[in-house]
Amino acid sequence: MNSWGEDLRTGDIKGDTLTDYIRPKPRPRSGYHRYQFRLYEQPVHQDITLSPEERVSLGPWALKKFVEKFHLGSPVASTQFLTKYYKE
Template sequence: MELLRAALLAAALLGAAVRAEETPWGDGHPRTCFFELLSSLDNKFCRGDLEVIYPELGDVGCTYIPECRQYRQRISREWSSPRVRYPRADKSKKYVLVMVDPDAPSRADPRNRFWRHWLVTDIRGADLRAGTPGGRVLTEYVRPAPPSRSGYHRYQFRLYEQPAHEAVALSAEELMSLGAWSMERFVERFRLGSPVASTQFLTKHYGD
């Protein structure tokens, strides 16, 4: 009888713990955050095991940024550039990392694509493998901050192998603006070819 009573007590405590995990915080956000994977169409962009790592969230590749715990607000207003890791990087080579928003000002009307959020060249393969890429920053990291009521935006990370002895730089015209950047022309100008790896996440304005 004592054994049965102990088992029932343990089950009751376990049930209470599960319910507590599901109840919301005082601000209405649930204790548990659920990470939703991208649709099959957007998922196709992710290839090559490129990792984009933000605080608390971990690798956000091929996911929606969840609303819970103010993550959308924090990624837009608080966190600095993510760690980028590429386990397949060749230690003897250098790479170019591009972060763009193809949905500026909205996915339905992307007249300012590609909005350049980050551009780093001369990244050593050994650093990429370790998840601590340095390199030469051509465009400082700009946090993803979609305009209100513009829906979800894709934030894409493309990693290119940098041709040996190729000095990659932005033109004076490109330096004047982040928006409406001709990424394809840039890639063609420096013979970067196709990305060796790419990934993306989706988020929208935290107040929507």
């Protein structure tokens, strides 16, 4: 059995994609935007689903409500970055 996180480190990730990643696309002259990524360990035997609103949203949605609904607890890893319109 792999150690905790080994599959993530090696890219041998098993599971279902709930939504594809779409890169940030800040509008011109809108300044910097902060993006955050949080990684949660999925509880055993807990199916995670997205609501129709979460599935199509490119903006913020109720992360706290989502975390509580699926009993995700605290993130096991996180990162954030700033970006702005690519020509500025």
